[in-house]
Amino acid sequence: MSRGGAAAVAALLILLVLPPFFVDDYVQFILDLILVYVMVSFGFNIVLGYAGQLAFANAAFFGLGAYTLAICLGRLDWPFPAALFAAAVVGGAAGLLVSLPALRLRAYYLAIITLAFGELLRWTYVHASGLTRGSSGLGVPAISIFGIPVASDRARYWLFLALAGLTLWGSANLLRSRFGRALVAVRGNEAAAAAMGLAPAVVKIGAFAWSGVVVAIGGAMYALLLGRISPESFGLSQLLLHFSIVMIGGLGSLVGSVLGAVILTAAPELLRDIPGLEEIIFSLLLIGVLLFMPKGVAGLLGRLALFRERLYLT
Amino acid sequence: MALLEVEGLSVAFGGLAALSGVSLAVSAGTVYAIIGPNGAGKTTLLNAVAGYVRPASGRIRIDGRDTTDLAPHAIARQGLRRTFQNGGVWGEMTVLENILVGVDHDAQSGLLGILFGFGRDRRTERRAVAEARAILARAGLAGIEDKRVRDLSFGQQRVIEISRALVSRPRILLLDEPAVGLSESEREELGARLRALAQEGTAVILVEHVVDLVMAVSDRVLVLNSGQVLAEGTPEEVRGDAAVVEAYLGSA
């Protein structure tokens, strides 16, 4: 990294650390939520944008992360780091599991099987009430990290910032490595990738597993933020939000995922008060992006040459 | 012993025989051409050898090891590389990245190292890039390494595809009509390059329409017609074969 680049990163970090000193509780909540959705959309983008696989399991990974954290903390009395680790592992395992059919089946089967998987999980949250308290929802206790309580909204924001920062930094490195190249190679031309000795199946499994890890950590953060989770938070409207963030931000773009999360999470609460309005607005945005702006906001910015991102996808 | 042996290979698509009872043997350090009219089964033969098509019967061996039932990537790991008739480059990647995918193959690095950029993996990455640049320089592509492949000419894409296939020094190289779309001088260059490869010990297998190129560079030629072997021998033998002249060369 050049000296200028390092200075820019340092400045950005300071900017990101400061907000809790200046904003009220509501804005703080929105900022936390944005960090959650940055994780979610980024993880989804690995599967949808980088691997080019149509899968509907994202809300399922999200829910698994949230429930695993809540159960490990509240039911098993695990310390937070262990519970978080468990959430990530469960998410990764779920990613691995749903990708298995992707290996030998045609593309649309994957979409269907992941849709079924997500609904099956939601049914399980409702019916495994001994573990999840069913529809009435499961509370998430306050946490502490190695004895230090995360008591204030401020502390929680910094925790989220650290989690998101580490995960995204790692993922960015991953996508810039040979693994990222392999992913794009498999997406671009599977036969040619195999001809170079890459096992397409292994590459896809890797993408799904990592996606599961990232999204589940996002889900765990979501559970912490809300303090109580219930099955209906992880259904089709959650999935629509994930789709919209990724597509509107920009398929296959890291920066796009961040932009999409900021834009859609900051969307006025008003939308949620009128039934159906959120669905209408988001789906119209989605249609507009598909028709007129296939690379999303990131693509638009790229065209204006305001910034350049090293993408393997355009 | 031959490096690549194909024995009694038959392939059928929905009941129609695409290949029946094809056998051949290719030694290291030779150029072996497969010719024949359209629909003779040339590409099917390449696909079967590389694992993309499952044969109905017959065996394929690389260096004595049976590879008939292996998946394409597993066969590739036996030291076999191929190019595709319609081009197998990744258009959305840069030239350098295309080559890097070939180089990556030898890299050894752990997940944590990749995620958080530990020193060893940084070095691996830097070494891979340096190697890829060197390969591009040797192929005369040094100036365009950061261009997107899909913005390049067809001929350049071809060169990139072949360079990529050569990165890990394959023992066997399958080329599916590499001369299509190349100019006269580019063809001559290609021919010289194939001979040089054979000199270094690679077994080059060439499916080609351009008869002049085949006759100039090949050590042996196999003529396919309707999925069956019509003739096999040195270019001179094949050129003199009455059946071949009748079925193929005569009408060309």
Add this chain to the structure above:
Amino acid sequence: MFAQLVVSGIGQGSIYALVALGMTILFRVTTVVNFAHGELFMAGAFLIYALLNALGVPYAAAALAALLFLFLFGNAVERLLMRPLANAPHLSLAMMTVALSYLLRGGVRFLWGGNVRSLPPMFSFAPIEVGPVVIDAQDAVIIASTAALLVLFFALMRYSRFGKEAQAVTDSTRGAALVGINVAAFQRTMWGVAAMVAAVASILVAPETMLYPDMGARVLLRAFAAMTLGGFGSLGGAVAGGILMGIIEQLAGGYVSTAMIDIASYIVIIAVLLLRPSGLFGRAEVVRV
């Protein structure tokens, strides 16, 4: 009890069969898997509800209006949303249908709210009793109508020029264009036809079931289960799979637990795709990469 459950299953399954059939028709000529098909069915049902309740038109008129409206709507979707993406990656086409599904669901929720609504039963004649089995009047109508429609549909596919064109486009769009079929126009018509088949299902169930905005998503997954069971892309398979799915659901509900009704289709999808991806009737398909 077994026979009773099977009969109810056939009634339920007829609806799944119709929805799966509409999706399969479209899939064969456009290779698009329409994730909005369940919502077309849902929108049709709400349209009938609105016409009956707000305007007080007779049921037959409402049904006709639903058929016509969905045919036109299907055409419009093709022209405005799908055609512009003709050269886009397949992922975009599927995403577009996903977006459409949410738009329809949101639209209905916006207009009618999230509450469950219902219509008075269309037929009031007494249930038919065959030995110990009681066939509900509405079920009888659904089963008979579905059977009649299927006979008509398959006769059309087999004997009419339209059916032959559909087969040609299914086999190869380029080949179909060569023999003079306007493929784009044909695909647009098929969007209309597929939407109309969804409307048929709406007409049959509207008087019997609860109407709510998420009913389409529920039926969509069952239709997917039907298509998976019958072999994806097979018209006969979609119908057989749909009816089988209805029966499986009822038997699971009757013998295991009513909660099973909700997840029987998910389990069927996952099990069939993992164990026998070509479906119960299809031939094994080897994808080798």
